[in-house]
Amino acid sequence: MRIFRTGTLAIVVFLTAFTVWAEGENTIINPPAEGSISREEGLAAWARIYDVTSHPRCSNCHVGAANTPMWSGPTYGKTRPHGMNITAGDSRIGAETLLCSTCHVERSGLNDIPHAAPQVAMAWQLAPVEAEWFGKSSVEICEQLRDPGRNGGRDALALASHLDHDLILHWAWNPGGGREPAPYSLQEHIDDVLRWGIAGFPCASD
Numbered sequence: 001m002r003i004f005r006t007g008t009l010a011i012v013v014f015l016t017a018f019t020v021w022a023e024g025e026n027t028i029i030n031p032p033a034e035g036s037i038s039r040e041e042g043l044a045a046w047a048r049i050y051d052v053t054s055h056p057r058c059s060n061c062h063v064g065a066a067n068t069p070m071w072s073g074p075t076y077g078k079t080r081p082h083g084m085n086i087t088a089g090d091s092r093i094g095a096e097t098l099l100c101s102t103c104h105v106e107r108s109g110l111n112d113i114p115h116a117a118p119q120v121a122m123a124w125q126l127a128p129v130e131a132e133w134f135g136k137s138s139v140e141i142c143e144q145l146r147d148p149g150r151n152g153g154r155d156a157l158a159l160a161s162h163l164d165h166d167l168i169l170h171w172a173w174n175p176g177g178g179r180e181p182a183p184y185s186l187q188e189h190i191d192d193v194l195r196w197g198i199a200g201f202p203c204a205s206d
């Protein structure tokens with residue numbers, strides 16, 4: 001906990017020094033001023049972030065050490081492990097058995113066919129095991145996502161910037177093929193991550 005608090009302080013100092021607006025591909029990174037977001041507003045932002053992270057378009061890939069992608073959400077009917085006995089292995093890309101890219105081919109714009117394998121212009125693979133979200137509670141994901149040891153060493157600004165540069169995320173908000181997109185918009189999600197960070201990354205468990 002002490003390590004985390006020090007990290008938060010460093011983030012606040014860093015964000016304060018960050019005065020220039022940074023532009024992503026389609027989004028704007030515009031952190032609110034230090035001290036302008038209350039704990040309550042931070043928790044409200046977190047609740048919306050949890051709506052996103054727990055959504056099937058995100059959590060189906062953010063799975064644990066069993067290395068099994070999930071099929072869940074209305075277009076899949078019932079929640080179940082990925083069909084065809086697919087397992088990603090410790091490589092998380094299927095290198096041990098069948099590469100994810102065999103079906104999730106690396107190219108863009110071909111997601112209009114229902115039940116076809118989603119395709120993006122980058123390698124399709126499971127998220128790192130430390131970023132396990134599937135079936136986790138709001139508090140569990142909250143504590144994990146603010147922990148630099150489990151979030152890829154990212155502060156709020158790096159988390160927010162990462163979100164725009166990842167083509168998988170652009171797919172999650174525009175999945176095609178009748179799939180439900182992740183809630184809110186990518187821009188609103190980025191704004192919420194910044195708001196939550198400026199508020200000091202509050203979790204209901206604090």
Ligand code: HEC
Pocket residue numbers: 052053057058059060061062124125126127128130131145150151152159162166168169172173182
């Ligand atoms: C196709 C699988 C896949 C889907 C779907 C997916 N992710 Fe990820 N995610 C990854 C991979 C792979 C990484 C690690 C690569 C990286 O950090 O750049 C990652 C890393 C992350 C990270 C970095 C923090 C961490 O804990 O490592 C965040 C934040 C994130 N994803 C958010 C999301 C959100 C939000 C959605 C839904 C809108 C989503 N992801 C959907 C595969 C996925």
Ligand code: HEC
Pocket residue numbers: 056057058060061069070071072075076082084086087088089092093094098099100101102103104114115116117118124125126179
């Ligand atoms: C044999 C082909 C095939 C392989 C190999 C494959 N997939 Fe899939 N995948 C599919 C198909 C087809 C769908 C869509 C099924 C549907 O919509 O009913 C899918 C859907 C998914 C989804 C759900 C996306 C969503 O709509 O939320 C995830 C997550 C996923 N695959 C991850 C993986 C990962 C990770 C790998 C590698 C370990 C992998 N897949 C390997 C065919 C494959």
